[in-house]
Amino acid sequence: MFAKSRKKTATNFLNIVLGIFSLGCISTAYAQNNLSTTGTATSNNTIDKTNEKFVNDGNLETAWVSDSQNIEKWVSVELPGNTEVTKIDIQLDYSPNTPPTSYALQTYMNGRWREFVKKDFKSNESISIILKKPMLTDHIRFSVNSSDKIVVKEFEIYGIAYKADLTKLKEILINQSGYNLGQPKRFTAPNVKDNTSFVIKNTTTQKDAYKGKIKNHVGDFTSFNPNSKDEYIIIVNKFESYPFRIGPYWLERVSYQNAVDFMAGARHYVGTTKKISKLSWAYRDGDFFNWALQGLIAQYLSNPEAYKRLEKKINYVDNSSFSKEYNGLWGALEKYKDSAPDIVKIIHWDVDVKISQKLEHEHQKAELAHFLYAYPYLKEWLPQQNYDVVYEYLTNVWDKEDVRETSTTKYDKSEGHNLFALKTKMGTNKGELPPGHSVIPNLMMYEVVKRKSPKDAQKYFDAAFTQMQWMIENLDWKDPITTKGQRMSEHITMRAFAYFYNQYPNKAPKGLQKKVTQWIKVMVARSNNMWDFRKYTDNKEWAPIGWNETGNVLGFPAAALAAKSVMKDTLLKKELNRIAWSHLDNSFGRNPTGRHFSFDGPREIEGVDLGWYNDIEGGIGLLAPVPFVFDGSPKAEHYPNHPELGNIGWTEGWVQFNTAFNASLAYLANDNTNIKFIKTALNKVKLQLQAPINFSEEEQDSVRIKLQTSKGQTFYIKCTEQGPFSKYLVADIVLKRNKMIFQNQTIKLKKGETITASYGLGYFKKEAKFKIE
Known part of the structure; x- marks a missing residue:
C-alpha cells in the first residue's frame, strides 16, 4: 500500500553515543564533551557583572557569585545552537555559606522557562544530573531561592557533539529535482564572484543550452524553458551542479x-x-x-x-x-x-x-x-x-x-x-x-x-x-x-x-x-x-x-x-x-x-x-x-x-x-489555473484551460470541462493537451446558425445567451464566459 520502509541509520541512542553511524555516503562522529564552554552565561543576580563568564570558563579556580539581595537567584547558559543534552554537572562552593534546601534546572521552550528537574540538595559541592532521554535545547538555567549568596564554580553541560559533515557539497546549489516551465528558475553559488559566467549544459547532447551571469551569488535562468525530457547541469568555472529536469508541472x-x-x-x-x-x-x-x-x-x-x-x-x-x-x-x-x-x-x-x-x-x-x-x-x-x-x-x-x-x-x-x-x-x-x-x-x-x-x-x-x-x-x-x-x-x-x-x-x-x-x-x-x-x-x-x-x-x-x-x-x-x-x-x-x-x-x-x-x-x-x-x-x-x-x-x-x-x-x-475562450475565426472559438494536469510527456492528458448556458442548460466538453510539454488543454468549438458544435455534439442556442466554462471548485473556481452574438 505504501512505499518501502525508510532506511534506518541507528537502532537506538546508545549506538549514536558510542560510535559512528553512516548516512549513505555521510559519516558523522559523536562524542560527549562539555558544551557549556562554547555558550554565553547570563544571570539575574550577581555581585559583579563580569563574573558571569566564570561559570562556564572551564576553570574551577574562578566562580560566579550572586549577591544576597534578591531571594530568587539564577544563572543560565545559552549554547550556540540546539544540542541534545544528556548530562548536567554543577560545581558549587558553599563554604562558609549555608546552602538552600532545593534547586531547579529549567529550559526555555515556547517563550517561557520550564522546569525539567527540581530536587533537594544532597551535596554542598556538586550536582550531577543524567537525563534518561536526551533533551534538545539551547538554554539551560540553574535556579535557587536563597537569602544567602550562591557560588557556582562551573556550570557544565554535556551532550552530543556533532562533527562537521564530511559530505562534499556542491558549489552550485539548486532544486535537485527540477523546475517548472514558465516559472522562476534560480540557483545559488555562495562562493562565486559577481559577473562570473555560467552555462547550462544538456547532459544527453553535451551541448550548451543556456548562458548567463551570476549576480549577488544568484544565477537566474527563468527564461530557459526547453521542451525536452533531457537532464541539465549548471557549470560555473570548474564546478557542476546536480542534474535536474524542467517540465510543465x-x-x-x-x-x-x-x-x-x-x-x-x-x-x-x-x-x-x-x-x-x-x-x-x-x-x-x-x-x-x-x-x-x-x-x-x-x-x-x-x-x-x-x-x-x-x-x-x-x-x-x-x-x-x-x-x-x-x-x-x-x-x-x-x-x-x-x-x-x-x-x-x-x-x-x-x-x-x-x-x-x-x-x-x-x-x-x-x-x-x-x-x-x-x-x-x-x-x-x-x-x-x-x-x-x-x-x-x-x-x-x-x-x-x-x-x-x-x-x-x-x-x-x-x-x-x-x-x-x-x-x-x-x-x-x-x-x-x-x-x-x-x-x-x-x-x-x-x-x-x-x-x-x-x-x-x-x-x-x-x-x-x-x-x-x-x-x-x-x-x-x-x-x-x-x-x-x-x-x-x-x-x-x-x-x-x-x-x-x-x-x-x-x-x-x-x-x-x-x-x-x-x-x-x-x-x-x-x-x-x-x-x-x-x-x-x-x-x-x-x-x-x-x-x-x-x-x-x-x-x-x-x-x-x-x-x-x-x-x-x-x-x-x-x-x-x-x-x-x-x-x-x-x-x-x-x-x-x-x-x-x-x-x-x-x-x-x-x-x-x-x-x-x-x-x-x-x-x-x-x-x-x-x-x-x-x-x-x-x-x-x-x-x-x-x-x-x-x-x-x-x-x-x-x-x-x-x-x-x-x-x-x-x-x-x-495560481497556475486559468480558463478562457479565444475567438480564432469568425465562426470558431477555442476553449483553453491552463491547470497542473500534464505531469508526463509520455501521455496525452484530457479533462472534461463543465459548460453551462445562461438558461441553466449543462453539458461537457473534453479539452485535450496541446502537446507533450504544453501547459494547456484545448477544445475547438464551431458556431453555426445559433448552434454550438463540438466533438459530435450540437447545442442549440439563442442570440445573446452566455456560455460559462469553469475549472476548480468552491473558492478556487476559475470561470470564462462567452456570449453568443
Missing part, C-alpha cells in the same frame, strides 16, 4: 502522489501502524493545530481532476475489526463509496475521527466547517448522513466556550473556544494559535448555514468581519510573531485576508488590500538575499533560534500566493512569485546545507540526489515507514552560509510540516 509531478500517500500513511490507528499514540487524533502526532482537513480540501478544490486520477490505494477499515480499546475512535460516519479518490477517503477519515470523538477545540471545530462547505463537491462519494451529522454537531458546539480535556493537549494556549468571539491572542513558534484562524471557517459557515437557515447565518459573517477588522488595525508585520514566528501555521493568516477579499470584495473591511500590500513589502524586503529566503526579522535573524522550521518554509508559498491573489501591482506580484518558488527550491536543496528536507528524498522523489542528514527512529508520529516525510531544514545558524556546521539542532518529521506543504500545493494550483 515538474513540482506537481513529483509531489502529488507522494503528498496523498503521506497523509494516508500518517493516519492514526489505520495507517502504517495500529498503535494508539498520544497527542494524536486523526493523524499520529497531529495535535489540534495541524490544519490537515482544510489543506486536503483545498488541494482537491484547487485541482480536482489531477487528484481524481491518482492511484487508488486506500480501502475502508471498519472499527469493528479492532479490539475494544479502539471503540468509538472512528466509525460515526457512514462509509464512502469505494470508487472515491484517495484524497476524498482521507478527508472522510479526518472528519469521522473528529465527529466520533466529539472533538471540541476551536481549531478542530473550525476544520469541520471546511468539510460542510466542500460537501457539495464531494457528495458523489459521501453519504448525505455525513453532512447531516457534521452540520448538527457543528452548529451546536460552534459557540461552546470550554473544551473537554480529551480534545486538547499541553500545547493549548486558546483563551476560549467560542468561534464567534474575537481572537486577539497569538501563539508562539510552536505554531498553535495563528492570527485570523477563525476567519475562513466563519465565512464558510455563513455560506453553509445560509442554505438552510438564512436568519441564523449573519452572525458567522459578522464574527469574521470583526476578526478581520481587528487584524487590519492591530497586526504589526514587522513583528515576526505575526509572520514567520507562527512557524508552519503562518499561511493561515494571509489565506484569511485573501479569502475575504476574493469571496466578498464588496463586503470586506476597509483597508484590507492596503494591509496585504504592507505584508508583501516586508516579505519581499526580507527575501533580498542570495537564497531568496524570507528572513525572520529585518536584522541578522534568519530563522527562529532552536526550531526545526521545516513547515514554515514549506507553507510560505501558500501565504505568498494568497497575497498575490489580492495584489494588483505587477512588480509586487512578480516578486511574490519569485519568493514563493524560491522556498520550494529551498526545500529541494537550494539552501546552505545543500540537502533536500527529506532523508529519503533520493529514494522517493524523482531527481533528488542528496537528502536530509538523518531521520528519527520512533517519535510520537512513528513516521519512519511513511513516504515523503520532511525531516529537517537548515537552522538559523546555517545561514547565511555555514554548511560546515553540519547536522545541528532538531530533526524529526511532523504531520504539520506536510500539511503546510499541502496548502502550498493548493495555492500553486490555483
Whole structure:
C-alpha cells in the first residue's frame, strides 16, 4: 500500500553515543564533551557583572557569585545552537555559606522557562544530573531561592557533539529535482564572484543550452524553458551542479502522489501502524493545530481532476475489526463509496475521527466547517448522513466556550473556544494559535448555514468581519510573531485576508488590500538575499533560534500566493512569485546545507540526489515507514552560509510540516489555473484551460470541462493537451446558425445567451464566459 520502509541509520541512542553511524555516503562522529564552554552565561543576580563568564570558563579556580539581595537567584547558559543534552554537572562552593534546601534546572521552550528537574540538595559541592532521554535545547538555567549568596564554580553541560559533515557539497546549489516551465528558475553559488559566467549544459547532447551571469551569488535562468525530457547541469568555472529536469508541472509531478500517500500513511490507528499514540487524533502526532482537513480540501478544490486520477490505494477499515480499546475512535460516519479518490477517503477519515470523538477545540471545530462547505463537491462519494451529522454537531458546539480535556493537549494556549468571539491572542513558534484562524471557517459557515437557515447565518459573517477588522488595525508585520514566528501555521493568516477579499470584495473591511500590500513589502524586503529566503526579522535573524522550521518554509508559498491573489501591482506580484518558488527550491536543496528536507528524498522523489542528514527512529508520529516525510531544514545558524556546521539542532518529521506543504500545493494550483475562450475565426472559438494536469510527456492528458448556458442548460466538453510539454488543454468549438458544435455534439442556442466554462471548485473556481452574438 505504501512505499518501502525508510532506511534506518541507528537502532537506538546508545549506538549514536558510542560510535559512528553512516548516512549513505555521510559519516558523522559523536562524542560527549562539555558544551557549556562554547555558550554565553547570563544571570539575574550577581555581585559583579563580569563574573558571569566564570561559570562556564572551564576553570574551577574562578566562580560566579550572586549577591544576597534578591531571594530568587539564577544563572543560565545559552549554547550556540540546539544540542541534545544528556548530562548536567554543577560545581558549587558553599563554604562558609549555608546552602538552600532545593534547586531547579529549567529550559526555555515556547517563550517561557520550564522546569525539567527540581530536587533537594544532597551535596554542598556538586550536582550531577543524567537525563534518561536526551533533551534538545539551547538554554539551560540553574535556579535557587536563597537569602544567602550562591557560588557556582562551573556550570557544565554535556551532550552530543556533532562533527562537521564530511559530505562534499556542491558549489552550485539548486532544486535537485527540477523546475517548472514558465516559472522562476534560480540557483545559488555562495562562493562565486559577481559577473562570473555560467552555462547550462544538456547532459544527453553535451551541448550548451543556456548562458548567463551570476549576480549577488544568484544565477537566474527563468527564461530557459526547453521542451525536452533531457537532464541539465549548471557549470560555473570548474564546478557542476546536480542534474535536474524542467517540465510543465515538474513540482506537481513529483509531489502529488507522494503528498496523498503521506497523509494516508500518517493516519492514526489505520495507517502504517495500529498503535494508539498520544497527542494524536486523526493523524499520529497531529495535535489540534495541524490544519490537515482544510489543506486536503483545498488541494482537491484547487485541482480536482489531477487528484481524481491518482492511484487508488486506500480501502475502508471498519472499527469493528479492532479490539475494544479502539471503540468509538472512528466509525460515526457512514462509509464512502469505494470508487472515491484517495484524497476524498482521507478527508472522510479526518472528519469521522473528529465527529466520533466529539472533538471540541476551536481549531478542530473550525476544520469541520471546511468539510460542510466542500460537501457539495464531494457528495458523489459521501453519504448525505455525513453532512447531516457534521452540520448538527457543528452548529451546536460552534459557540461552546470550554473544551473537554480529551480534545486538547499541553500545547493549548486558546483563551476560549467560542468561534464567534474575537481572537486577539497569538501563539508562539510552536505554531498553535495563528492570527485570523477563525476567519475562513466563519465565512464558510455563513455560506453553509445560509442554505438552510438564512436568519441564523449573519452572525458567522459578522464574527469574521470583526476578526478581520481587528487584524487590519492591530497586526504589526514587522513583528515576526505575526509572520514567520507562527512557524508552519503562518499561511493561515494571509489565506484569511485573501479569502475575504476574493469571496466578498464588496463586503470586506476597509483597508484590507492596503494591509496585504504592507505584508508583501516586508516579505519581499526580507527575501533580498542570495537564497531568496524570507528572513525572520529585518536584522541578522534568519530563522527562529532552536526550531526545526521545516513547515514554515514549506507553507510560505501558500501565504505568498494568497497575497498575490489580492495584489494588483505587477512588480509586487512578480516578486511574490519569485519568493514563493524560491522556498520550494529551498526545500529541494537550494539552501546552505545543500540537502533536500527529506532523508529519503533520493529514494522517493524523482531527481533528488542528496537528502536530509538523518531521520528519527520512533517519535510520537512513528513516521519512519511513511513516504515523503520532511525531516529537517537548515537552522538559523546555517545561514547565511555555514554548511560546515553540519547536522545541528532538531530533526524529526511532523504531520504539520506536510500539511503546510499541502496548502502550498493548493495555492500553486490555483495560481497556475486559468480558463478562457479565444475567438480564432469568425465562426470558431477555442476553449483553453491552463491547470497542473500534464505531469508526463509520455501521455496525452484530457479533462472534461463543465459548460453551462445562461438558461441553466449543462453539458461537457473534453479539452485535450496541446502537446507533450504544453501547459494547456484545448477544445475547438464551431458556431453555426445559433448552434454550438463540438466533438459530435450540437447545442442549440439563442442570440445573446452566455456560455460559462469553469475549472476548480468552491473558492478556487476559475470561470470564462462567452456570449453568443
